[in-house]
Amino acid sequence: MRAFIALDLPDPVKDVLSDLQDDLPVGKPSPPENLHVTLAFLGEQPTEVIEDIHAALCDLSAPGFEMNLAGTDTFGGNDPKVVFASVKSNPGLDHLHRKIRAVLHGAGLMLDRQRFRPHVTLARFRRRPTAPEMERLRGWLLAHSDFRTEPFPVADITLYQSTLSRSGAIHDELARYPLG
Numbered sequence: 001m002r003a004f005i006a007l008d009l010p011d012p013v014k015d016v017l018s019d020l021q022d023d024l025p026v027g028k029p030s031p032p033e034n035l036h037v038t039l040a041f042l043g044e045q046p047t048e049v050i051e052d053i054h055a056a057l058c059d060l061s062a063p064g065f066e067m068n069l070a071g072t073d074t075f076g077g078n079d080p081k082v083v084f085a086s087v088k089s090n091p092g093l094d095h096l097h098r099k100i101r102a103v104l105h106g107a108g109l110m111l112d113r114q115r116f117r118p119h120v121t122l123a124r125f126r127r128r129p130t131a132p133e134m135e136r137l138r139g140w141l142l143a144h145s146d147f148r149t150e151p152f153p154v155a156d157i158t159l160y161q162s163t164l165s166r167s168g169a170i171h172d173e174l175a176r177y178p179l180g
Helices: 011-022 047-058 091-106 131-143
Strands: 002-008 036-044 065-067 069-075 082-087 119-124 152-154 156-165 168-178
Touching (some): 002 168, 036 091, 036 156, 047 156, 047 168, 069 119
Antiparallel strands (some): 002 036, 002 156, 069 082, 082 119
8 A cells, every 4th residue: 555644734725725726837736635745655555564554643642733835846956846835844843743753663664764845746747848838837936936825723644545546646544643
């Protein structure tokens, strides 16, 4: 089972992000139901491991907090793969991320050590954008550099199953874990 742990976003935030996607000049937009902040990508795991992760997350103790999104950017440099909305730096989110890594480690799952860059994927590129598309993308990024959402509460985390299909990933909620 391909799985990940994420923060689901409130519908008003998804609406704002959907509006932001509407004038995105290139890329394949993420469907509104797939907009989230990934906390840990678990990859392909046997059902038994997912059950162990679920049990460990049931014991997770971390406070809720508020966060907001701020700014837009791409991953991939001159050959962008993803356009995203950034999560504003947040000590509560950083603490939650560390707690999740520790819980997963305790459940026997060692995640790759990589820098945590919380974001919401707005669109993906299936191919390298052409020079005119890159110019339009740069203009869009500049026009939306001051993008911000109002702070919103984070009260739980979600374990998702991700199924890849020709039309894109389908995310199914497996379990939700309250914070606080």
